[in-house]
Amino acid sequence: MSVGREGEPLNVVGALAALLLCQLAGETIVVAARQVFPAFAFPGPVIGMALLFAVLAARGSIGRSLDATAGGVLRNLSLLFVPAAVGVVQYGPILLDYGLALIAALVVSTVLTLVVTVGVFIAFANRDDAEGSHDA
Amino acid sequence: MTPEIAEIWVYLSASPLLWLSATLIAYVVADAISMRLKRHPLANPVVIAAGILVGLLAATKTPYPAYFEGAQFVHFMLGPATVALAVPLYRNIRLVRRSLLPMAMALVAGSVTAAASAVAIAWLFGAPGEVLASLAPKSVTAPIAMELARNLGGIASLAAVLVIATGIIGAIIVTPLMNAMKIRNYAARGFAAGVASHGIGTARAFQVSELAGAFAGIAMGLNGALTSLLVLLWLFVAGS
Numbered sequence: 001m002s003v004g005r006e007g008e009p010l011n012v013v014g015a016l017a018a019l020l021l022c023q024l025a026g027e028t029i030v031v032a033a034r035q036v037f038p039a040f041a042f043p044g045p046v047i048g049m050a051l052l053f054a055v056l057a058a059r060g061s062i063g064r065s066l067d068a069t070a071g072g073v074l075r076n077l078s079l080l081f082v083p084a085a086v087g088v089v090q091y092g093p094i095l096l097d098y099g100l101a102l103i104a105a106l107v108v109s110t111v112l113t114l115v116v117t118v119g120v121f122i123a124f125a126n127r128d129d130a131e132g133s134h135d136a
Numbered sequence: 137m138t139p140e141i142a143e144i145w146v147y148l149s150a151s152p153l154l155w156l157s158a159t160l161i162a163y164v165v166a167d168a169i170s171m172r173l174k175r176h177p178l179a180n181p182v183v184i185a186a187g188i189l190v191g192l193l194a195a196t197k198t199p200y201p202a203y204f205e206g207a208q209f210v211h212f213m214l215g216p217a218t219v220a221l222a223v224p225l226y227r228n229i230r231l232v233r234r235s236l237l238p239m240a241m242a243l244v245a246g247s248v249t250a251a252a253s254a255v256a257i258a259w260l261f262g263a264p265g266e267v268l269a270s271l272a273p274k275s276v277t278a279p280i281a282m283e284l285a286r287n288l289g290g291i292a293s294l295a296a297v298l299v300i301a302t303g304i305i306g307a308i309i310v311t312p313l314m315n316a317m318k319i320r321n322y323a324a325r326g327f328a329a330g331v332a333s334h335g336i337g338t339a340r341a342f343q344v345s346e347l348a349g350a351f352a353g354i355a356m357g358l359n360g361a362l363t364s365l366l367v368l369l370w371l372f373v374a375g376s
Contacts, residue, residue: 057229062227070220073217074224077217077342078336078340083204086203112250117245117328117332
C-alpha cells in the first residue's frame with residue numbers, strides 16, 4: 001500500500017476536512033433516511049466510516065497525511081470518552097437506584113458477550129484455516 | 137476565597153477554555169499513570185481521567201452542563217474519530233476479507249447474547265419494563281442506544297449511562313478474560329471487545345494492538361447496525 005511521498009509535509013487540515021466531510025455526508029444520509037423511515041436509528045459517523053472505507057478501497061491507498069491524522073486521533077480514542085464518562089458519574093445515582101440488578105446485569109452480560117463472541121469467531125476462523133488459506 | 141481570586145475564578149469558569157484544558161490535562165495525567173502501570177486493564181485512562189475531573193467538579197461545585205461547555209470540543213471529536221476507523225480497517229483489508237464468515241457469525245451470536253442476557257438478568261431481579269428497555273441496547277454505541285431505548289419505551293438518559301458503564305466494564309475485563317481463555321487471535325479479541333463494549337472497548341483494543349483496534353471498530357459499527365435491525369424486528373413482531 002502506498003503511503004505517499006516521504007518529503008512532503010503532512011496535510012493535517014486536509015485530512016481532518018476529509019474526515020469531517022465523510023461524517024457530514026453520513027449525517028445527511030441519516031437525516032434523509034429519517035424522512036422516509038422515522039424510526040431509522042443509526043449514527044452518521046458510522047456511515048461516514050463506511051464512506052471513507054469505500055473511498056480508500058476505490059483509491060487503493062491511504063495517503064501519508066490521512067494515515068498520520070487518523071492514527072493520531074485513534075491512539076487517543078480514550079480521551080474522547082472522558083466527557084461522557086464524567087457525565088455518567090454525575091448521573092451515577094440512577095444506577096444505584098436500581099442497585100444490584102443493573103450492576104449484575106451489566107457485568108455478567110458483558111462477560112458472556114465477550115466469551116460468546118470470541119468463541120464463535122475462533123470456531124469459524126479455525127474452520128477456515130483448516131481448509132487452507134493461511135498467512136500471518 | 138479572597139475577592140481577587142474569586143474575580144479570576146468568575147472570569148475563568150465562564151469560559152470553555154478552563155474545562156477544556158482540565159479535560160486534556162486530566163487525560164495526560166491518566167494516560168501517564170496507565171503507561172507507568174504498563175497499560176494494566178484496571179488503570180483505564182477513561183476511568184482515571186473521569187475520576188480526576190469528577191473530583192475537580194465537586195470541589196469547585198461546578199455543574200455538569202457548565203463542565204460540558206468546555207468538554208464538548210473533545211466530545212465532538214468522537215464523530216471524526218469514528219470515521220477515522222476506516223483507515224486501520226482498510227490497512228487490514230486482507231485479513232478482514234478472509235474473516236467475513238467468523239465476523240458475521242460472531243456478530244449475530246454476540247449481539248443477541250448482549251441484549252438477551254442483560255434483559256434476562258435484570259428481569260430476574262425484578263427490574264421494571266422501562267429499565268429493561270433501556271438495558272437492551274447497552275452494548276451499542278451511545279447515540280444508537282439512546283434512540284433504540286426510546287423506541288422500545290425506555291429512558292434515553294438511563295440508556296446512555298448503561299452504555300458508558302458497559303463500555304468501561306468491558307474495557308477493564310477484556311484483557312484478563314481473553315488471557316485467561318488463552319486467546320491469541322487479536323482479530324477475534326478486538327472483535328469481541330467491539331461487540332460487547334463499543335467505542336470504549338475499541339479504545340482499549342487500540343491500546344493492545346492496531347489489529348485488535350481495527351476489528352473492534354468494525355464490530356462496533358456492525359453491532360450498531362444489527363441491533364437497530366433486531367429492535368425494528370422486535371417492534372414489528374410485538375406490534376402485530
